Amino acid sequence: MTSYVIVGAGLAGAKAAEAVREADAEGSIVLVGDESRAPYERPDLSKGVLLGDKTLDELKVVDDGWWEQNRVELVTGDAAVRLDREARTVTLAGGRELSYDRLLLATGSAARTLDVPGADLAGVLHLRQAQDCEQVLAAITAGGSLVVVGGGWIGLEVAAVARSKGLQVTIVEPREQPLLAAMGAEVGAVWAGLHRDHGVDVRLGVGVEAFTGDGRVQGVRLADGTELTADAVLVGVGAAPNLDLAEQAGLAVDGAVPVDAHLRTTDEHVWAAGDIALAENSWWGGPLRVEHWANAQDQGAFAGRAMTGDTATWGQPPYFFTDQYDAGMEYHGYADPSDSTVVLRGAPASGEYVAFWCDGRGRVSAAMHVNRWDDSDALKALVTARSVVEPARLADADVPLADLAG
Template sequence: MPGDRTFVIAGAGLAGARAAETLRAEGFTGRVALIGSEPEIPYERPPLSKGLLLGTAQRDDAYVHDRDWYAGHDVDLRTATTISAIDAEKHRVRLSDGDDLAYDKLLLATGASPRTLSVPGTGLGNVFSLRTLADSDRIAGAVNGATHLVVVGSGWIGLEVAAAARLRGATVTVVTPAELPLRAVLGDRLAEVFLGLHREHGVDFRFGARVQELRGGPDVAQVVLAGGATVNADVVLVAIGVTPNTGLADQARLPVDNGVLVDRQLRTADPDIFAAGDVANVDHPLLRSRIRVEHWDTARHSGPVAARAMLGRDAEWDRLPYFFTDQYDLGMEYAGWVPPGTEAQVVIRGDERGREFIAFRTVDGRVAAGMNVNVWDVTEQIQELVRAGLRGRTVDPVRLADPDVALTEVFA
């Protein structure tokens, strides 16, 4: 009977919490066990590098639901607990507290972990990564107007923390092996927008630089670069990306390659095990490629898709990649996907120098992605252009660049 079934969710982040919410909303009356390694109830991560560091958001604002919601919806939430092993044949999981749970369906929403530096000195005080609420609390407590922060890495998290630190009065240096911040994601021209933004706010960049050692004691005092140059540091943030947490999938002998391999319904090779959020590498039906996306939007929406698929509903993951950032007075949304190694042309609509524009990345005349900077309420239209491009429709670049032409009228 449906009410006798047990669905277990490994990972009590945004994807896991939204899956539990959807199971109840869809009428599932069986047992729902939500297992999370952190002591916190499920929360969203964007405030960690934005509002919580700036003091413009409260801790409670990050929570997906308040604590009473889980008991009120009969969700067995277990915090500070992990699933240590899966017995897929017997449909059982072993918990870190020694308990065993039988499951009918299992969702892996185990997220990702920050990559670490493999250099001497990473164990010094005030060397941080940013993944958890506790990390955000520690960074917020360590960074003030007298702080010299060194950010290792020039991706989204590193730049968001750099912006928050500068707004709090700290001195900031970004150390990166890249030639431009966000270059791999945005390409040279759009990366220059973010470089100019941060330089205007006093951030120092060390490009083409690799960390050789962290020195100090007990707290970090210097970052030593390859070649011997040094940068003084009171706080170091290591923001060099994340690695999907595939340990449970590996142990269960599920196919893994840059995440847990799942089909368009987020189902693994085992028909009773699913994966969602940062850990899932999806066979995307629209992009016709495998893709793993680490951003908030994916966690927020893939949890519900997995929940409906676990219930046997007609659900599939066909959402376009989407992410956003807020840095200083710049707000940005990005939708779409340019395959790695693909040459894309950039078409600008609006005031690029004034940082109020939409930048389209086109491939063979088709819109592959769009980034709106301080221009709002256009995300749905951008996504429709991307979807049209995936269907083979091309655009007129002159009309695409003209703000007086509606985005619905830019096709060739």
């Protein structure tokens, strides 16, 4: 009987447990999580739960009964603190030692923090876990003014909810546009415009010098000397992969855990998936790390199958979605905007448009739509094929998207 241990009870870890059990009816499976909750999906922490459309309990990856029915031992509230690859054991903070034949690391990411004075004041919030979400929800419910530091996805989503609940919202982003690294300046400016249109004060090109207040945050001092009033602050400055265990165990770590096309690390008994994995991706033609929900879901299941002997190779374009106000967006693929040409189809001002990112060889390596849900499959096919398409045809709404791939 094979013993499987999965460290990290997030989406990737839970999906891996499901896949292992599907392929191996006999093996023992232990899923170890340091949070007190059973695995849950995070996207609604910055959307549905804050809007009041969903509860935290509705985010569970599987029903409560699933674990026992499928003979998967779920350990919650206990962190894996030591990995001995020689002995093939994982030690938990509570002292328990687990032996494994096959180990999956799916430890995900943690919210980055800002190292400025006042960062530890009450009311300076982050958003990664369910308990953070409870605090952000309380801040939004209390009303008043919210300063969002960082124009990334989570910051923008929280800003959109807070604004729609009537708070005064300011976004502070040190770069020239929000979402600059993901979308580039042109499309980033469209998202900035969306927020301004909804009454958000979007401050670009200026950083935070300090959070001010006596015990509890009352203001934010910007690098240009501006003092903003704040009843609460959301720091949304990105996430950093949780690599402590991999590093402690002496695995090769390069800002992430590099894995091959079977999601296996340099140790033949250890796999990695989800936010922490820098995975060889045959679609991309090289290693890619992806911090998105679909990647965690699909890689988790893929790694589970790989651990049971499946020899498939990993390779698919990343996928991401966001909802802000009445803008629903889906993004397929991957592009470095600083090295890409952006082509728009449709006018962003209409609220329905498509953006394409073409690489130096003219291949469409990423595409997103806003509120054009019927286009999603064609965009995915186009990006999957990484077709070379003339920019004029991409922009021409009279050319059906389905005619562009291949």
